[in-house]
Amino acid sequence: MARNESEQIYKGLLDTLVLNVLLAEPNYGFGIKETLREQLGDDADVVKEATLYPLLHRLERKELVLSYRQPGDRGTPRKYYKITQSGHQYLKQQIEAWRQVSALLDRTIFKKD
């Protein structure tokens, strides 16, 4: 149950995490997943392909990322995702919002007397 609930929180965070990965450089689906796996460590299981790809396509529709294809070495083009200027702005806002949540938790639940 506790695991399930933390997964829900992670899912809410996923768009921010994906945009943060793309901030470093344009990346493709598997590359994004691997980077997130390294960043999340033990919690990497929350990033499932069935969640990641629909999320990437949704971010693209919202114009927070754009995609382009480049010739791949497996005989088919590889699709890359790149954060847009609106994506930058959205990420900034999201980071600020999470920072406020974190500060609120520090002031309340995690407060040490």
Add this chain to the structure above:
Amino acid sequence: MNFHRLTRFPKHTFPGDLATGNAAIDQYLRDLDARLVGSQGVRKITLEETRDHLLESTDHMVAAGQPIEKAAEQAVVNFGDVEVHAKSQRQERYKLFVTMFFRFGLTFATLMFLMSLMSTASFLGEEKAERSLLENLPTMATIFIFNATFFGFFMSYWYTFAFTQAKPEPVKLSTKGEVLEVYSQKGSKYAAIFLLIVMGGISLSCLAGLFGWGYMAPTGTALNVILFLLGAQLAIGGCVAWDRYELTQDTLTIRSFTGNHTVPRAGIVDLKEKPFWCSFVGLGIGKHYALIWRDDAGQQHSINLVLNGEMHNSDSLIATLKATANDSVSVADGNSN
């Protein structure tokens, strides 16, 4: 229930060139393909991305010591239920279909309505035309709805389910280093020649009509002017198929009928997508962008770029130019801080 099958015209079958030779992966791709909407070219975008992921994931597990068959099966399991991915693609396409249906349909129906008004006014005179309009309002409304529905459906279907994006081509090596070339496929050039002949013909007929010659002579001046401009715009607009963009480390060169322009990459400030209606009124078939750049003297310039999905590497060019613009903004921000 199987509405999505109607969108798969003309090739329903799985694209054989995507077969990997691995039973688990190929079966997954076939199952996915059967649930996707659109022509083969549209479905391939999703299939290629899935295929790339599954192969990469398999290789990763093989490198970690798993046997290939087991690794492929695991990659397929990790990728999740086929229906989840297929549903995402279907929803995305259906949403696009609805958006484009209204955009194309309403634009065309409005244009036809205005033309009909002008034509009636020129034949009957303004006073009688006004009366005729009031009397025939229900008929005109029906025609408007028919035009919007028919044209909106036809164009939106083509745009959403049939239009295939050009395959990306590798960057070329030249004396200037790596060059990303953006150019149209041969098929686009044939289509542009067809458009030039047909729309050029309509445009010239209307021009002749303006001077009282030919079968368009009885049509009113206003309608002839509009049809002349519209025909000329589409006829000339098709010539974008011969436009060529070359992006090197230092410059972007634009070759078109209006001449050659070279923009220094370091001077690029922004790439702004123009509003949707610019595609209808601007010269050139495709999305219209304003590339804003500064020369060595610091003077700002703007140049119009017209790019469409039928051009090889057009998406890469847009991404690179936007990145270049973002970098220049970051540098400017950094300097001001």
